[in-house]
Amino acid sequence: MNLRRSDLLAPGAAAVTVVLWASAFVSIRSAGAAYSPGALALGRLVCGALVLGVMLLLRGEGLPPRSAWRGIAISGVLWFGFYMVALNWGEQQVDAGTAALVVNVGPILIALLGARLLGDRMPPRLLAGMAVSFAGAVAVGLSMSGEGGSSVLGVVLCLLAAVGYAAGVVAQKPALGSASALQVTTFGCLVGAVCCLPFAGQLVGEAADAPVAATLNMVYLGVFPTALAFTTWAYALARTTAGRMGATTYAVPALVVLMSWLALGEVPGLVTLGGGVLCLAGVAVSRSRPRSGKVPRAAAPEEVPEPQREGAPGSA
Template identity: 90%
Template sequence: MNTTPSAPARRAELLAAGAATVTVVLWASAFVSIRSAGGAYSPGALALGRLLAGALTLGVICLLRREGLPPRSAWRGIAISGVLWFGFYMVALNWGEQQVDAGTAALVVNIGPILIALLGARLLKDAMPPRLLAGMAVSFAGAVTVGLSMSGEGGSSVLGVALCLLAAVGYAGGVVAQKPALGRASALQVTTFGCLVGAVICLPFAGQLVHEAADAPASATLNMVYLGVFPTALAFTTWAYALARTTASRMGATTYAVPALVVLMSWLTLGEVPGLLTLAGGALCLAGVAVSRSRTPKPAAPGAVPEPRAGKAAGPSA
């Protein structure tokens, strides 16, 4: 029996892996932009501005592609993910990062993939292969290392840690709710209307956004727009595309590459030279992602004839 994936299946797998890569790179860049925009915008205003920019971008793309409304069966997952992930998560994370240092925030939020794996196994019946569990353990150890190495000297507030923990819960719940919706609607539809739901949830911050935008420097506003167009509109769409083609647990484990990329981007763009402990933690994060996304080779069926290599003639058929 030939267990080699067909060409279309292999192409679909590569496209999903590429979409996941785009997502983690853009989400890593978001941490740098949030740091810049967060000095001029409050947590709710920044979340609303980001979501409005994302919803406008996605809306234009939907019109150009003539995407209609999602089917009624997809709306429950879209609404839940919009409230928990696009709305609640962004506000809680922005607020939490104002209360604790970046290292502590990254450390607490990185329990999200573990919660996704647990919820996915319980609610979506996702498989939990040993390689996935081992990879997540290695990546989490790397995230802990990065978080501890980047933590400042000041004490972390209980409120800040609680907010980051709530953000992780919202993130995990939103991902698990989004997965079934992707079986009924396109990735673009799920992302667009989830972003729109999140923007509606954040409308109470509209007054703050208008007031703060009048005094904010252009660089902060541009960073907010960047957050909406790229880490939100583009990255959430590529995430949904990849999530529709794999399990929630495996996609959650992929995001452990984000801390390593944040370290690299901070080094290149902000001149923050990482220490050896930070580099070691980043390497562990990437190694864990590689392990979690690898597949165990399927054993050949008893009596199966190995497939001939290209360039050599096949043996006689029966």
């Protein structure tokens, strides 16, 4: 019964993450009009760290074990810190479609790095699903791209953001073998905030002049897409492979299209709609399992009981 409950909770946590990360694109666009990339990243991380710190105290969880700190520090620097600044900056240089297209190489990099550094398997269903989803992301990105809205600097920044995201996820995975999802997320967020402290002066100056709506969007980014979504991500990541979790994020472009349609009245074209459907179909394929009755234990790491996953192969 407990195993069945765990099987349901992990996909649910991944779904929460994907929905909240999709909503972040709208908030980043709004807050980015009043806050510079570094200031927005710092404000978001500070809000997230405060919420996570309170949760950590209420649950009575202390410092993570020593063995987890390497992964927490690397993911904090590369994902919470570098990725957020690079993405915020990149989205100011390119249109939304181009940004979404370039950043979506991240799941592919996660699968490759996971296979190389963590010993993760790359089953045919995962590869096929990622190929279908990436084709959908390309369709969405091209259909949303505007003329003259991109720059070489912006594309490079988005590509660097994707690399930081992928490396951060792969570094985080081993840490989850000995520390809880809340511990890994809280201290990763804190490390990212410390890395962004050089932007503190900008944040204070811009907060004084920013519209209330922009500041509220920054707080929302810290509380929900950061504190909550990164925790649910870590919970799900601890129970599956990095490649499979990365493939799940291909649902984000489809949800962004849907949210823009419902919230902003932006009716998507047929190409955009078709691309969104492909993204979701690819995620479904990559998350599915063979229907044969016997699945080799090595091919289903998400079914391994928690204590046995501490000795995960490789280190990041």
